[in-house]
Amino acid sequence: MKVVFHHSSDDAEMHARVVNNVANLLADETVDVEAVAVVVNGGGLGLLVGGTDHRELIESLQERNVLFKQCENTLARSDWEETDLLDGVEIVSSGVGELARLQSEGYAYIKP
Amino acid sequence: MKVVFHHSSDDAEMHARVVNNVANLLADETVDVEAVAVVVNGGGLGLLVGGTDHRELIESLQERNVLFKQCENTLARSDWEETDLLDGVEIVSSGVGELARLQSEGYAYIKP
Amino acid sequence: MKVVFHHSSDDAEMHARVVNNVANLLADETVDVEAVAVVVNGGGLGLLVGGTDHRELIESLQERNVLFKQCENTLARSDWEETDLLDGVEIVSSGVGELARLQSEGYAYIKP
Numbered sequence: 001m002k003v004v005f006h007h008s009s010d011d012a013e014m015h016a017r018v019v020n021n022v023a024n025l026l027a028d029e030t031v032d033v034e035a036v037a038v039v040v041n042g043g044g045l046g047l048l049v050g051g052t053d054h055r056e057l058i059e060s061l062q063e064r065n066v067l068f069k070q071c072e073n074t075l076a077r078s079d080w081e082e083t084d085l086l087d088g089v090e091i092v093s094s095g096v097g098e099l100a101r102l103q104s105e106g107y108a109y110i111k112p
Numbered sequence: 113m114k115v116v117f118h119h120s121s122d123d124a125e126m127h128a129r130v131v132n133n134v135a136n137l138l139a140d141e142t143v144d145v146e147a148v149a150v151v152v153n154g155g156g157l158g159l160l161v162g163g164t165d166h167r168e169l170i171e172s173l174q175e176r177n178v179l180f181k182q183c184e185n186t187l188a189r190s191d192w193e194e195t196d197l198l199d200g201v202e203i204v205s206s207g208v209g210e211l212a213r214l215q216s217e218g219y220a221y222i223k224p
Numbered sequence: 225m226k227v228v229f230h231h232s233s234d235d236a237e238m239h240a241r242v243v244n245n246v247a248n249l250l251a252d253e254t255v256d257v258e259a260v261a262v263v264v265n266g267g268g269l270g271l272l273v274g275g276t277d278h279r280e281l282i283e284s285l286q287e288r289n290v291l292f293k294q295c296e297n298t299l300a301r302s303d304w305e306e307t308d309l310l311d312g313v314e315i316v317s318s319g320v321g322e323l324a325r326l327q328s329e330g331y332a333y334i335k336p
Contacts, residue, residue, distance in 0.1 A: 003212045008241075008336065017120075017154060021208050024185050028209035042241060042336075073248050096245050096334055097252035100227045103332035108215035110208055111223045111335045112120065112154075115324045129232075129266060133320050136297050140321035220327035222320055223335045224232065224266075 002035040002107040006099055010043025014112065018047065019057045021112045022066055036061075037102055041071035041095030049084045062088050071095030114147040116219040118211055122155025126224065130159065131169045133224045134178055148173075149214055153183035153207030161196045174200050183207030226259040228331040230323055234267025238336065242271065243281045245336045246290055260285075261326060265295035265319030273308045286312050295319030 003025060007018045022036060040048055047054060048070055058068065068089045075082065075091065082091060092098040103109055115137060119130045134148060152160055159166060160182055170180065180201045187194065187203065194203060204210040215221055227249060231242045246260060264272055271278060272294055282292065292313045299306065299315065306315060316322040327333055 001212045001216050003208070006334070021153075024183075024206045025208040025212065028206040030205045031209035031212060033212075041245075071248075093254045094248045094252040096227070096249040096336075097255035099334050100225045100249065100255060100257075100332040104225050104330075106216075108212040109221055109333055110118070110211050112208075113324045113328050115320070133265075136295075136318045137320040137324065140318040142317045143321035143324060145324075218328075220324040221333055222230070222323050224320075 001031060001033055002105070003033065004099060004102045004107040004109055005036070005038045006109065006111045007038060007040045007044035007047060008042035010046055012053070015047040015052070015054060018112045019054045019061065021110065022061055023057065026064055035107070036065070037067045037069055037107065039069045039071070039092070039095050039098050039102070041074045045070065045074050045078055045080065048086055048089050049080050050086065052086070055086060058086060069098055113143060113145055114217070114219040115145065116149045116151055116211060116214045116221055118221065118223045119150060119152045119156035119159060120154035122158055124165070127159040127164070127166060130224045131166045131173065133222070134173055135169065138176055147219070148177070149179045149181055149219065151181045151183070151204070151207050151210050151214070153186045157182065157186050157190055157192065160198055160201050161192050162198065164198065167198060170198060181210055225255060225257055226329070226331040227257065228323060228326045228333055229260070229262045230333065230335045231262060231264045231268035231271060232266035234270055236277070239271040239276070239278060242336045243278045243285065245334065246285055247281065250288055259331070260289070261291045261293055261331065263293045263295070263316070263319050263322050263326070265298045269294065269298050269302055269304065272310055272313050273304050274310065276310065279310060282310060293322055
């Protein structure tokens with residue numbers, strides 16, 4: 001199964017929920033997970049910058065092949081730069097375009 | 113058509129919206145509904161325990177074959193026990209895994 | 225690609241986010257967009273009535289073939305009438321039914 005999580009909230013509780021949701025999916029032995037992506041736009045950006053509370057968990061998820069994808073439109077309108085993003089975060093031309101593309105490739109969509 | 117509703121909010125208005133959304137779907141004569149599931153994780157749990165404001169509607173939806181599925185991870189971290197859940201609620205090993213599985217089986221996803 | 229956006233919030237920031245998300249999708253040259261719909265229920269209705277802050281952008285999106293679809297149940301329970309809706313907004317018998325139908329036709333789902 002392929003799954004894309006969509007994160008667009010600047011709420012600290014939601015940042016935590018998103019990464020915990022991904023970890024829960026990977027820990028679920030009843031599910032055969034082939035690919036996982038997290039697409040971030042809007043307020044979700046705070047999850048993926050240097051000051052995030054979740055760097056360790058994100059890095060351990062990346063080691064398990066979870067892809068983190070940041071919307072370029074959001075980044076351009078923010079006070080952050082590409083260099084503020086955690087290592088390995090991919091910039092996509094739009095979060096919504098990436099969400100559409102991944103679903104067209106068979107990814108299930110989850111909004112935590 | 114097969115539809116899965118995802119409920120993860122502890123907001124009382126959202127509890128009401130979810131069950132009303134399901135009822136609206138079943139009442140829509142332009143849609144041929146084959147299967148409906150409600151997958152609950154996070155704060156959504158309050159909808160499915162004994163003290164819920166929506167017991168009657170949930171029971172009537174269950175009689176119409178709507179399946180209510182509670183995330184086991186959420187339950188384990190909560191102050192509630194399995195015995196606090198309404199009759200007929202199924203526990204799934206993870207809400208996110210169930211959401212992925214149902215979408216892979218052709219369910220449409222709706223986050224109320 | 226075909227995409228349906230689901231809007232159900234009465235938050236003014238969310239009204240803006242929804243229409244900006246649609247505009248961002250259309251502006252994304254890496255995505256081949258075949259059809260876009262915006263399905264509105266619950267508090268989202270405020271986006272589609274005469275007093276909306278986003279009339280101009282909505283009209284320009286309609287000119288680019290974005291379809292705006294308003295849930296009839298929501299409208300019936302509101303203080304607005306069909307005649308309060310912006311020109312070109314289609315009324316659907318239920319927002320949730322329309323979301324299910326469009327996904328069964330291959331639309332990707334995005335909740336902004």
